[in-house]
Amino acid sequence: MCAPAIRIRPPRRPGTTVPADRRRPTEETVAYRIQVERDLCSGLRACVDVDPVSFALGGDGIAVPRADATDSGDVIEAARACPMGAIRVFDGAGKQLV
Ligand code: SF4
Numbered sequence: 001m002c003a004p005a006i007r008i009r010p011p012r013r014p015g016t017t018v019p020a021d022r023r024r025p026t027e028e029t030v031a032y033r034i035q036v037e038r039d040l041c042s043g044l045r046a047c048v049d050v051d052p053v054s055f056a057l058g059g060d061g062i063a064v065p066r067a068d069a070t071d072s073g074d075v076i077e078a079a080r081a082c083p084m085g086a087i088r089v090f091d092g093a094g095k096q097l098v
Contacts (some may be wrong), residue, residue: 030070030092031069031072031091032054032069032070032071032076032089032090032092032097033068033069033089033090033091033094034054034065034068034069034070034075034087035065035087035088035090036062036064036065036086036087037087038086040084040085040086041062041063041086042084042086043057043061043062043063044082045057045063046078046081046083047063047078047079047081047082047087048063049081050074050077050078050081051070051072051075051078053066053070053072054066054067054072054075054078055087063087075089076089076097076098079098080098
């Protein structure tokens with residue numbers, strides 16, 4: 001059995017930048033912050049069906065955000081799809097959108 005190949009990335013040339021679609025989200029670039037009210041969630045999984053990038057069901061059947069922040073364009077639709085109103089979405093500046 002062979003060891004997995006390790007890919008070493010060459011150093012970035014001075015003056016070059018990472019393309020926007022390959023950057024990791026940072027405090028400045030995060031599009032949306034999400035919260036799930038556990039007391040309201042009834043595990044109907046509409047959010048997971050609409051935006052599986054941002055939501056998952058936990059072991060107890062309650063939705064959990066996959067991260068505190070997401071750049072997924074589906075997160076607002078997922079929040080609106082929640083029949084319990086259990087999801088809140090905020091923009092990067094903290095303004096509540098849903
Ligand atoms: S759609 Fe709402 S009630 Fe259903 S799992 Fe997601 S947060 Fe919970």
